[in-house]
Each structure stands twice: as C-alpha cells, then as structure tokens.
Amino acid sequence: MLDQILAQQTIAAVKEIFDTDIGQELNLIQKTRKEFDGDLTIVVFPLTKILRKSPQLIGEELGKYLQTHSGMVQAYRVVSGYVNITIKPSFWKDVFIRNYGDPSFGILKPAAEDPVVIEYSSPNTNKPLHLGHIRNNLIGYSLARILGACGENVVKVNLVNDRGIHICKSMLAWQRWSRGETPESAGMKGDHLIGKYYVLFENAYREQVKELVGAGMTEEEALRQAPLMGDAQRMLKKWEERDKETLALWHRMNQWAYNGFDETYRQMGVDFDRIYYESDTYLLGKELVEEGLRQGLLQRKEDGSVWADLTAEGLDWKLLIRSDGTSVYMTQDLGTAQMRYDEFHPKKLIYVVGNEQIYHFDVLKLILKKLGKRWSDSIYHLSYGMVELPEGKMKSREGKVVDADDLMQEMFVTAGKMTRELGKLEDFSDEEASGLFRQVGLAALKYFILKVDPMKTMVFNPEESIDFNGNTGPFIQYTYARIQSVLRKAAVPEMSGNDFFSIDYQPIPKEISLIKILAVFPSTVREAGEMYSPAVIAAYVYDLAREYNQFYHDHSILKATEPAQVHFRIELSRFVGNVIKTAMGLLGIEVPEKM
RNA sequence: GGUCUCGUAGCUCAGCUGGAUAGAGCAGCAGCCUUCUAAGCUGCGGGUCGCAGGUUCGAAUCCUGCCGGGAUCACCA
Numbered sequence: 072m073l074d075q076i077l078a079q080q081t082i083a084a085v086k087e088i089f090d091t092d093i094g095q096e097l098n099l100i101q102k103t104r105k106e107f108d109g110d111l112t113i114v115v116f117p118l119t120k121i122l123r124k125s126p127q128l129i130g131e132e133l134g135k136y137l138q139t140h141s142g143m144v145q146a147y148r149v150v151s152g153y154v155n156i157t158i159k160p161s162f163w164k165d166v167f168i169r170n171y172g173d174p175s176f177g178i179l180k181p182a183a184e185d186p187v188v189i190e191y192s193s194p195n196t197n198k199p200l201h202l203g204h205i206r207n208n209l210i211g212y213s214l215a216r217i218l219g220a221c222g223e224n225v226v227k228v229n230l231v232n233d234r235g236i237h238i239c240k241s242m243l244a245w246q247r248w249s250r251g252e253t254p255e256s257a258g259m260k261g262d263h264l265i266g267k268y269y270v271l272f273e274n275a276y277r278e279q280v281k282e283l284v285g286a287g288m289t290e291e292e293a294l295r296q297a298p299l300m301g302d303a304q305r306m307l308k309k310w311e312e313r314d315k316e317t318l319a320l321w322h323r324m325n326q327w328a329y330n331g332f333d334e335t336y337r338q339m340g341v342d343f344d345r346i347y348y349e350s351d352t353y354l355l356g357k358e359l360v361e362e363g364l365r366q367g368l369l370q371r372k373e374d375g376s377v378w379a380d381l382t383a384e385g386l387d388w389k390l391l392i393r394s395d396g397t398s399v400y401m402t403q404d405l406g407t408a409q410m411r412y413d414e415f416h417p418k419k420l421i422y423v424v425g426n427e428q429i430y431h432f433d434v435l436k437l438i439l440k441k442l443g444k445r446w447s448d449s450i451y452h453l454s455y456g457m458v459e460l461p462e463g464k465m466k467s468r469e470g471k472v473v474d475a476d477d478l479m480q481e482m483f484v485t486a487g488k489m490t491r492e493l494g495k496l497e498d499f500s501d502e503e504a505s506g507l508f509r510q511v512g513l514a515a516l517k518y519f520i521l522k523v524d525p526m527k528t529m530v531f532n533p534e535e536s537i538d539f540n541g542n543t544g545p546f547i548q549y550t551y552a553r554i555q556s557v558l559r560k561a562a563v564p565e566m567s568g569n570d571f572f573s574i575d576y577q578p579i580p581k582e583i584s585l586i587k588i589l590a591v592f593p594s595t596v597r598e599a600g601e602m603y604s605p606a607v608i609a610a611y612v613y614d615l616a617r618e619y620n621q622f623y624h625d626h627s628i629l630k631a632t633e634p635a636q637v638h639f640r641i642e643l644s645r646f647v648g649n650v651i652k653t654a655m656g657l658l659g660i661e662v663p664e665k666m
Numbered sequence: 667g668g669u670c671u672c673g674u675a676g677c678u679c680a681g682c683u684g685g686a687u688a689g690a691g692c693a694g695c696a697g698c699c700u701u702c703u704a705a706g707c708u709g710c711g712g713g714u715c716g717c718a719g720g721u722u723c724g725a726a727u728c729c730u731g732c733c734g735g736g737a738u739c740a741c742c743a
Contacts, residue, residue: 096683098683101685104686104687112686114685114686116723119723120723126723150686152685152723152724153685153686232743235743236742236743237742237743376741385669386739387739390740390741392741393741399740399741399742400742403743425737426671426736426737426738427737428737428738429669429671429737430669430670430737430738430739431738431743456671456672456736456737457736457737459736489705493704495703495705522679522680523679524679526672527671527679528671528672528735529678529679530677530678530679531678532677535678535692538678538692540692540706541690541691542678542680542690542692543691543692543705545705546691549705549706550705550706553702553703553706556702556703606679606680610680614690617690620706621706621708623702624698624704624706624707624708627701627702630701665703666705
C-alpha cells in the first residue's frame with residue numbers, strides 16, 4: 072500500500088521534473104535492504120534509458136522533489152543508483168492509530184458475488200487418510216479461509232470416492248475373510264478396518280498373479296486373468312446393476328469409512344459446507360456421455376466402449392465408458408463438475424488435487440469444452456506436490472505410509488512431552504493440558520506443511536521434521552501466548568478511541584519495524600489469495616513473530632519509562648497478537664492463551 | 667520417447683512479476699534467565715544459487731541447451 076503510494080508519487084515526480092510519462096508497470100519501488108538507512112527504495116536504473124540522464128542525477132532530483140512534495144518523506148539518500156527513502160515516523164504512528172483496534176484488520180467482507188467452490192480432501196472409502204491427504208486437507212482448508220479473507224464467497228466441498236473397482240476390492244476381501252468382523256468387534260476405526268481388507272485383497276491378488284506368471288503367463292495377462300480381479304469386476308457390475316446384497320454390503324462398509332473420516336477431520340480441524348458422493352454423480356456423468364454420443368461429439372467402438380477423441384487437441388483418445396457399460400473416474404468427474412456448476416454457478420471451481428492428476432484435469436476440461444460447457448474455463452486445478460519420506464515416495468502397497476490418525480496422535484504425545492519437560496503445566500487442569508497438547512501438536516504439523524509452497528514436492532521425516540523451536544507453529548503460538556500474558560498483567564482496559572495517542576509519543580525504531588510489518592498484512596493476505604498459497608501467510612506470520620520477540624527481549628513493555636510509552640507498547644502488543652491470531656486462523660491453526 | 671515439473675548452506679525451506687554484499691530454521695560452536703513466559707534472545711562458522719551459453723547497465727530470478735530427480739501419457743483412481 073505504502074509502496075504503491077510512493078510509486079504513484081514517483082511517476083508524478085518524473086512527469087513534473089522531466090516532463091516524461093512512464094508506465095505503471097515499471098516496478099520501481101522495493102523495500103530498502105536492511106544494511107542501508109531507509110524504509111523504501113526507488114530503483115532509478117530503469118529510468119536512465121528513458122530519461123537519458125545519469126542515475127545519480129535522477130536520484131537526486133527525485134529525492135529532492137519527493138521530500139518537498141510527498142508529505143511522507145522524512146529523508147532520502149542516493150546510493151549508487153538507489154534512492155533510499157525514510158518515511159516520517161509520524162506516518163507510521165498514523166498507520167498504527169488507524170488500524171490497531173480493528174479486529175478484522177486485513178480481512179475483507181464477502182462480496183455478494185458468485186461463489187468460489189473449492190474441493191479438497193476427496194478420500195476413497197477403501198482406505199484411511201495418510202500424510203498426503205493431510206497436506207491436501209490443510210492446503211484446501213487454509214486456502215478457503217484465505218480466499219474468504221480476500222472477500223470471496225467460498226464454498227468448501229468434499230467429494231467422496233465411494234464407488235469403483237477399488238471399493239469392491241475391500242468389499243470382496245471382507246466378504247471372504249472377515250468372518251463378520253466390524254469396527255466394534257475389532258476395536259478399530261472403521262476406515263482402518265476397511266483399509267486392512269484392501270491390503271488383504273492386494274496381497275492375495277499379487278499372490279495369484281505370481282502363480283500365474285510362474286505357470287508361464289505374461290505379467291500383463293496375469294494381472295487381467297487373476298480370478299480375484301474377475302470377481303471384483305463382477306462385483307462392480309452387480310453394484311452398477313443395483314444388486315441388493317451388494318448394495319447392502321456397500322452401504323454398511325461405507326458407513327464405517329465415513330465414521331472414521333469424520334473422526335479424522337474433527338481431529339484435524341477441517342470441515343466442509345457440502346459433501347458430494349460419486350455414487351450420486353456418476354450417473355449424471357453417464358448421461359452427459361450419452362448426450363455427447365447423440366450429438367456425435369463422442370464415439371462408440373464395436374465392443375460398446377465410449378471414447379472422446381482428443382487427437383485434434385494434441386492428446387490421445389480417452390475412455391469414458393467401459394465395454395461392460397461401467398463408468399470410469401473421468402465419467403464420474405464430468406458428472407460431479409456439472410452438478411457443482413448447476414448448484415452454485417461458481418465463478419471459479421478449484422480442485423485441490425495432487426500433481427499426479429494434471430493430465431486428468433487437462434482432459435476433464437477438454438472434454439467438458441467438447442461437450443459445449445463454456446464454464447470449463449472456470450475450473451482450476453490446484454496441483455500440489457507429493458509428500459515424500461526420507462527414503463523416497465510413500466508406497467501404500469508396501470505399507471510405507473504415514474497414517475494421518477497415527478501421525479496426529481504422535482504429535483499430541485510429543486507436544487505433551489515437550490511441555491512437561493519445559494515445566495509449563497503448573498496451573499493447567501488435565502483437560503486444559505490435553506487441549507494445549509492438541510493445539511501445539513497440530514500447530515507444529517500444520518505449520519510445517521503449510522510453510523512450503525504447495526506446488527513443490529516436500530520431504531517429511533517422521534523422526535526429525537517436527538520441531539517446536541525456530542520457524543515453527545509452536546514458536547508463533549508461543550509469541551502469541553507471551554503477548555496475552557503481558558496483556559493480562561497489564562490489566563488496563565482496552566483503549567477506546569485515540570485518547571492517549573494525542574500525547575506526543577514518537578515510536579522508537581523497533582516499534583516502527585513492527586508497525587511496518589503489521590502495515591503489510593492486508594496486502595499479504597491478498598497476495599496469498601492471488602497466488603493460492605498459504606505459504607505466503609506462514610512466512611509473514613513468522614516474520615512478525617520473530618520481530619516481536621526481538622522487541623520483547625530488548626524492551627520492557629510494562630516498565631517502560633513513561634506512561635505514554637507503556638500504553639503504546641501494550642496496544643502495539645495487542646495489535647501484534649491480533650494479527651498473529653488472524654494469520655494463524657487463515658492457516659487453520661489455533662493459538663493458546665497460555666503455554 | 668512426448669509433455670509437465672523441480673534442482674539455492676550438512677538437512678528442511680524462503681527469495682523467482684530481473685536490482686545493492688543470496689536469507690531463515692534445524693544441526694554445530696560460543697554467550698544471555700534476582701526484571702513482562704528461555705518453546706525466547708545475541709554472536710560465530712557454513713553457498714561455483716545443478717552445468718554451459720544467451721538477453722540485460724544488472725540474472726538465483728527471463729530464454730536455449732545439457733546433466734540429475736520426480737510426475738504423467740491405463741477398459742486404476
């Protein structure tokens with residue numbers, strides 16, 4: 072905001088001094104590097120070519136002009152092509168006074184516009200959530216909050232993949248080998264129980280394939296011919312034919328999975344406004360395909376399978392209906408997208424889905440377009456990178472996955488251990504303590520994941536990754552808790568209006584540094600929204616917390632020398648605390664009053 | 667092989683819409699608690715920004731090529 076004002080003033084100054092119009096897009100203003108005096112810097116090099124004058128001369132002229140005309144420039148120094156500008160301290164004080172009491176500082180109210188629909192999580196009901204889902208959920212939930220703070224009308228949706236061949240695998244295995252085991256009888260969360268049978272199926276299936284290969288079959292053929300696979304396919308067929316017994320089993324087991332997921336989401340602190348089930352949308356997808364077929368936009372082969380010809384678009388043919396009449400993932404997604412569009416008419420349809428599905432979404436958009444859906448352009452695939460372990464990719468088949476429930480549980484335990492070691496539990500009840508462990512443990516996990524650019528592949532080391540010191544969630548929570556502690560001790564009522572600021576108090580440099588960071592919070596939120604990146608918020612709030620801790624260490628708040636300073640510092644601290652809380656909220660992270 | 671993506675300190679990551687001497691945290695070393703919470707603060711060491719060209723007054727950032735890792739190109743989801 073301040074940089075934009077200065078940019079405008081600089082453009083005006085150039086016009087005034089040199090009688091030359093320069094573009095808006097020149098990007099002349101940057102933050103002054105900390106080894107130089109000043110707040111903002113004008114880079115004059117881009118102007119030298121246009122004005123045909125030396126950097127030194129341009130710099131001097133601009134500095135002189137701005138100092139007398141700008142109203143906010145205290146001083147300037149020209150250093151080898153850079154004009155370092157110091158903003159008047161009173162200006163920073165004004166920024167503070169205008170905003171310090173605003174609880175929604177940086178947060179815009181939702182506009183009455185078409186909503187932004189954001190899908191995340193998208194679990195399969197054949198196995199429990201793992202670390203990859205955690206990243207997905209955290210990014211999706213945080214992004215929903217950030218876009219909301221940017222004034223968007225956000226609808227959070229989940230799409231449960233509750234049908235398909237993989238679901239049949241779990242069902243089949245359970246039917247064969249469970250002897251009627253239930254989550255209650257096994258003492259397991261439902262999603263974990265189902266996952267167990269999915270693994271059983273995969274193991275038995277691989278066993279069969281190995282045998283067939285041993286008997287002389289090619290691997291490819293064996294994968295297709297193994298009896299278990301045939302059984303699963305027949306089950307899927309029966310399911311699509313609404314076979315009563317199959318449906319009953321399906322309902323029963325899916326309910327187990329949902330109960331398990333609900334528990335995981337509750338622990339994680341994410342939620343949804345609307346849940347879609349693919350069993351409800353795949354038929355609509357089939358209808359769309361039938362319609363496309365009638366209009367000659369799609370093609371049917373002799374064996375009955377239906378395809379989209381994307382060769383004109385530089386891609387291949389894409390299957391939409393199998394020869395046995397059952398539908399594939401793409402078919403379902405067509406229906407899901409249509410249903411969402413019909414329901415919300417969103418201006419943007421965001422899918423938080425892993426980068427392994429980039430191709431899938433390219434194809435999805437193309438097929439929708441082919442079917443005449445103009446709104447396919449509003450689809451945005453937010454493709455995030457995979458989470459890898461130190462030894463490489465997670466492999467579900469080899470049991471090399473970090474389970475979401477286990478991981479969160481470990482986080483709570485570790486947080487408890489840390490807290491006890493630090494002796495911080497004196498005035499906590501047991502209930503308060505376990506609440507704190509949850510807050511701190513989750514903060515460590517969430518912040519660790521969200522501080523990384525969503526697009527990038529990241530490495531998670533279960534033993535070492537989670538820290539509670541340094542650039543971490545607990546560090547930021549700690550800063551907040553410290554502030555609250557000071558405020559409790561201060562025991563002065565929150566100031567109303569500007570009463571004590573009429574006193575002629577000028578903030579010291581460290582206080583100004585803090586105000587400078589606070590001042591860019593609104594634009595930071597907007598940037599995070601534009602970039603679809605919670606990492607921007609994470610970097611910001613860490614920066615703020617670090618700066619505050621330095622301030623806190625170097626300067627006494629309650630024992631400052633004069634009353635005006637005490638009051639100012641209390642309100643400054645409160646302001647910092649509020650922004651920390653807001654920013655952490657945008658990441659889906661809670662902050663404790665004490666820790 | 668085609669397409670896409672990533673490569674920055676021992677490790678995990680910022681910086682990437684071009685700007686001054688490339689930043690944090692962890693790990694290592696050395697300090698700071700009779701004073702508002704030491705999950706904190708201060709200092710030190712640590713870099714051919716994968717390599718080579720190009721564009722530019724200026725490149726970690728943009729372009730090209732190469733090397734290395736990953737993803738994807740299923741009648742899986």
